[in-house]
């Protein structure tokens with residue numbers, strides 16, 4: 044039962060301190076890290092990474108599900124929010140709410156400052172010094188749709204080519220299919236190797252004189268593969284194409300340095316990085332935003348409106364038509380500051396230790412097939428287990444309080460590539476503990492007993 048805890052004790056030298064044990068089950072209301080630790084019966088060792096203290100900041104992690112401590116392993120779908128974000132949103136709603144950018148009264152000024160302050164925090168997270176390069180959207184999906192509609196409709200024509208990969212989330216595929224339907228452009232797809240990495244030779248073969256854009260995920264939401272985006276961007280630029288990187292699964296876990304990446308567009312979502320749902324961001328180079336036409340029309344995005352025609356507000360407001368999701372944006376900004384305070388290196392160190400522990404444990408399970416590479420991956424694990432249907436696995440695990448996801452994960456072409464219809468997916472975040480790795484593996488053992496069918 045405590046196998047992974049022991050393994051991680053050994054791995055602690057790698058830089059992550061684990062004091063969690065059963066903390067997730069025991070901390071009662073998340074208001075006191077010390078209380079959480081006492082209730083867990085474990086003393087924190089302090090130091091740079093105090094997992095008990097971190098977990099105590101997430102009230103939901105202390106609840107029980109089906110009589111068991113919750114082990115929340117569906118972070119690739121959506122992460123949980125810490126008190127800091129919940130409190131910031133509440134404070135905004137209780138004390139600062141008004142419409143932004145419009146009023147001259149005090150509340151409107153405070154709401155505008157909260158909203159634009161969030162833009163500065165999200166810009167810092169993305170690695171740009173220019174907050175006006177951040178456009179708030181409903182999420183990664185809308186950010187990609189914005190580029191496909193605005194940039195795509197303006198600059199793409201029949202016969203032009205857009206290169207995607209076979210591991211794209213539907214959000215970075217369907218908007219391009221719609222654009223192809225409107226313009227007659229062609230879509231090309233980079234192959235995925237059996238090991239779950241991009242086939243860069245195939246990529247080189249697909250790049251050509253007609254390639255206008257390469258749109259590629261930074262991290263695969265099914266395989267956990269961390270793609271070599273710098274290399275992808277360099278090769279695309281050498282072919283004269285622009286690049287869009289889908290950062291939905293990268294922004295929560297690693298430094299998102301758009302300048303270092305060298306890409307032209309980068310999309311990410313708040314709710315996968317400890318922020319509220321229904322909000323996200325598009326980062327784009329300023330010159331591109333300047334030359335792109337508006338995405339939607341309405342209030343906020345205009346400079347001057349006459350019956351005969353209108354002119355547009357400056358970037359980024361040109362792309363933010365209508366009253367935005369102000370409280371969501373405020374929470375998004377707080378989440379970005381929260382992650383910055385934890386430190387991307389510390390987050391990566393703890394997740395790295397969890398990742399190695401999970402890989403070692405899953406390796407020991409006969410009949411379990413894990414998809415994706417061993418190196419250059421995040422702590423997202425898609426697998427099949429004997430003949431047990433992923434939904435059955437998920438149901439058994441849920442009875443033990445372990446939340447994983449089963450299905451195609453919005454990656455149907457990738458599932459087709461592997462000749463399967465679904466996988467089970469356990470995805471970890473910095474607040475997960477070794478006890479939760481044990482809970483996952485114990486639940487899998489139970490599923491094998493209940494269903495049999497393990498080859």
Ligand code: PLP
Nearest residue numbers: 182183184212214264291292312
């Ligand atoms: N891209 C990737 C890689 C994802 O994992 C997801 C969500 O799971 C998305 C895009 C879509 O994100 P959202 O639903 O927040 O728009």
